[in-house]
Amino acid sequence: xxxxxxxxxxxxxxxxxxxxxxxxxxxxxxxxxxxxxxxxxxxxxxxxxxxxxxxxxxxxxxxxxxxxxxxxxxxxxxxxxxxxxxxxxxxxxxxxxxxxxxxxxxxxxxxxxxxxxxxxxxxxxxxxxxxxxxxxxxxxxxxxxxxxxxxxxxxxxxxxxxxxxxxxxxxxxxxxxxxxxxxxxxxxxxxxxxxxxxxxxxxxxxxxxxxxxxxxxxxxxxxxxxxxxxxxxxxxxxxxxxxxxxxxxxxxxxxxxxxxx
Amino acid sequence: xxxxxxxxxxxxxxxxxxxxxxxxxxxxxxxxxxxxxxxxxxxxxxxxxxxxxxxxxxxxxxxxxxxxxxxxxxxxxxxxxxxxxxxxxxxxxxxxxxxxxxxxxxxxxxxxxxxxxxxxxxxxxxxxxxxxxxxxxxxxxxxxxxxxxxxxxxxxxxxxxxxxxxxxxxxxxxxxxxxxxxxxxxxxxxxxxxxxxxxxxxxxxxxxxxxxxxxxxxxxxxxxxxxxxxxxxxxxxxxxxxxxxxxxxxxxxxxxxxxxxxxxxxxxxxxxxxxxxxxxxxxxxxxxxxxxxxxxxxxxxxxxxxxxxxxxxxxxxxxxxxx
Numbered sequence: 326x327x328x329x330x331x332x333x334x335x336x337x338x339x340x341x342x343x344x345x346x347x348x349x350x351x352x353x354x355x356x357x358x359x360x361x362x363x364x365x366x367x368x369x370x371x372x373x374x375x376x377x378x379x380x381x382x383x384x385x386x387x388x389x390x391x392x393x394x395x396x397x398x399x400x401x402x403x404x405x406x407x408x409x410x411x412x413x414x415x416x417x418x419x420x421x422x423x424x425x426x427x428x429x430x431x432x433x434x435x436x437x438x439x440x441x442x443x444x445x446x447x448x449x450x451x452x453x454x455x456x457x458x459x460x461x462x463x464x465x466x467x468x469x470x471x472x473x474x475x476x477x478x479x480x481x482x483x484x485x486x487x488x489x490x491x492x493x494x495x496x497x498x499x500x501x502x503x504x505x506x507x508x509x510x511x512x513x514x515x516x517x518x519x520x521x522x523x524x525x526x527x528x529x530x531x532x533x534x535x536x537x538x539x540x541x542x543x544x545x546x547x548x549x550x551x552x553x554x555x556x557x558x559x560x561x562x563x564x565x566x567x568x569x570x571x572x573x574x575x576x577x578x579x580x581x582x583x584x585x586x
Numbered sequence: 587x588x589x590x591x592x593x594x595x596x597x598x599x600x601x602x603x604x605x606x607x608x609x610x611x612x613x614x615x616x617x618x619x620x621x622x623x624x625x626x627x628x629x630x631x632x633x634x635x636x637x638x639x640x641x642x643x644x645x646x647x648x649x650x651x652x653x654x655x656x657x658x659x660x661x662x663x664x665x666x667x668x669x670x671x672x673x674x675x676x677x678x679x680x681x682x683x684x685x686x687x688x689x690x691x692x693x694x695x696x697x698x699x700x701x702x703x704x705x706x707x708x709x710x711x712x713x714x715x716x717x718x719x720x721x722x723x724x725x726x727x728x729x730x731x732x733x734x735x736x737x738x739x740x741x742x743x744x745x746x747x748x749x750x751x752x753x754x755x756x757x758x759x760x761x762x763x764x765x766x767x768x769x770x771x772x773x774x775x776x777x778x779x780x781x782x783x784x785x786x787x788x789x790x791x792x793x794x795x796x797x798x799x800x801x802x803x804x805x806x807x808x809x810x811x812x813x814x815x816x817x818x819x820x821x822x823x824x825x826x827x828x829x830x831x832x833x834x835x836x837x838x839x840x841x842x843x844x845x846x847x848x849x850x851x852x853x854x855x856x857x858x859x860x861x862x863x864x865x866x867x868x869x870x871x872x873x874x875x876x877x878x879x880x881x882x883x884x885x886x887x888x889x890x891x892x893x894x895x896x897x898x899x900x901x902x903x904x905x906x907x908x909x
Contacts, residue, residue, distance in 0.1 A: 339857060344721055362838055421689070421696070449698065449699065451682055452690075454686075455690060459690035462763070465765075485678070486678050487774060488775050492769055492770065492771055492772060505830070545695075546694055546695035548728055549726075553724075555722050559881075561870075561880070563885075563888060572894060572900075575885055575901075583866075585846040585867045
């Protein structure tokens with residue numbers, strides 16, 4: 326089975342994110358960069374599919390030069406082939422431009438299953454997986470929590486507000502991974518060492534047959550005009566009293582002051 | 587914003603989800619400000635909902651019987667015909683998929699999980715969270731229509747007006763694109779109704795590492811029962827296996843906007859705070875007076891939650907709140 330996993334490098338979720346003074350970007354100093362957590366679930370599931378059915382896992386990452394580290398993490402976890410979409414022309418891509426570049430890269434490859442995380446924790450859009458499916462005209466399911474492949478078919482489960490949907494469709498397919506799908510493995514030290522020397526293909530927009538107007542800021546459907554910190558919530562009133570009295574004051578405040586009860 | 591703003595309705599068991607009425611309310615406000623109209627697309631039987639949607643501000647209701655299968659292709663055909671300037675979808679499992687799929691097929695810009703919309707010289711500007719809300723981005727749409735999603739409880743529903751009504755327009759189902767047609771819903775296993783979903787709940791009682799184990803969530807369920815609240819959990823509690831992921835509030839869980847959020851035994855890691863900071867009122871109960879949660883709450887009680895929560899349940903009952 327041929328499996329492709331799209332992975333993205335993002336700031337660690339524990340990191341404080343501060344807009345740059347001009348509001349055009351974020352202050353990147355001191356931010357630890359990691360593989361997007363949802364992409365870890367996607368990659369782990371791809372590796373489990375390969376272990377169960379054979380085949381290869383190809384990890385693709387769109388990002389600046391530093392994003393190579395995330396591809397190396399993918400290799401240490403077990404990805405067989407690494408493709409880095411790296412070109413100054415990709416800079417400023419919104420999720421739509423990113424999806425176009427990824428789709429162009431995937432078009433030339435064999436695939437049965439294409440995995441993405443359900444969203445990247447930086448953009449917080451959840452667009453790329455669905456867009457890849459539409460651009461490649463493939464069936465897809467987002468935010469998958471369980472998956473089984475047999476006889477050229479895939480059965481998946483996803484959580485919705487109305488309950489757990491059980492869906493079935495033929496391969497090839499695009500799936501996006503939700504937290505809870507699996508517990509991603511920690512790479513072994515020896516695999517981390519080996520991953521450093523793993524062959525890595527770098528592709529530019531021109532390599533993918535994409536013109537300057539199709540990628541990066543020029544190929545985007547949205548533009549972020551400003552980034553700002555959310556309105557700060559001040560510290561509240563700490564009620565200092567024994568429990569019985571504190572809860573009495575609290576309930577009174579919630580009823581009369583905050584008027585939320 | 588001139589032109590039509592199209593709201594994609596979400597039905598569950600034939601009933602409109604409340605978020606639909608919230609989106610109609612926001613669309614009406616935008617249309618009134620700029621002289622546009624509001625349409626609502628209903629995938630299924632529109633008859634029971636047309637009059638209430640009209641009262642809430644819809645000018646037209648597009649009835650799309652038989653479009654439950656091939657949702658995206660049906661909506662794509664409607665959008666290509668009506669040419670709305672904006673499409674508003676709920677940021678739910680259903681609506682997020684529809685919005686992303688439509689944006690991809692139209693090549694249009696998606697603004698997911700919007701917090702507010704504002705008319706400007708260059709069109710509708712959207713404020714939305716990035717990095718789970720650590721940063722708020724203003725997003726301009728370069729290729730229209732503006733495809734927008736918003737979570738439940740972000741927009742106010744608007745006030746229904748007697749006598750206002752919507753014109754019902756029926757659209758025949760279209761054949762779905764082949765890659766859409768092959769996705770088969772085998773079954774839908776309904777969630778147990780005893781547990782409210784955190785994303786739509788008006789009150790949430792949430793637990794973290796301070797609970798010490800899964801058993802203590804029974805105490806929070808008792809409190810939730812009195813308040814008719816949903817039970818939430820921090821990442822620490824979910825990663826420890828004490829609660830299922832569907833209950834997680836925070837950067838790799840759900841972002842919530844309840845009227846009242848009660849955090850018990852949650853220290854307040856940044857990835858949790860961003861998921862609940864848009865709550866109207868936040869209460870923190872924690873034994874550590876230095877816990878960061880106390881810098882972001884409206885009311886705090888420093889104390890052992892195993893003493894404070896039972897006392898709170900007693901006090902709520904005494905004060906005649908809830909069950």
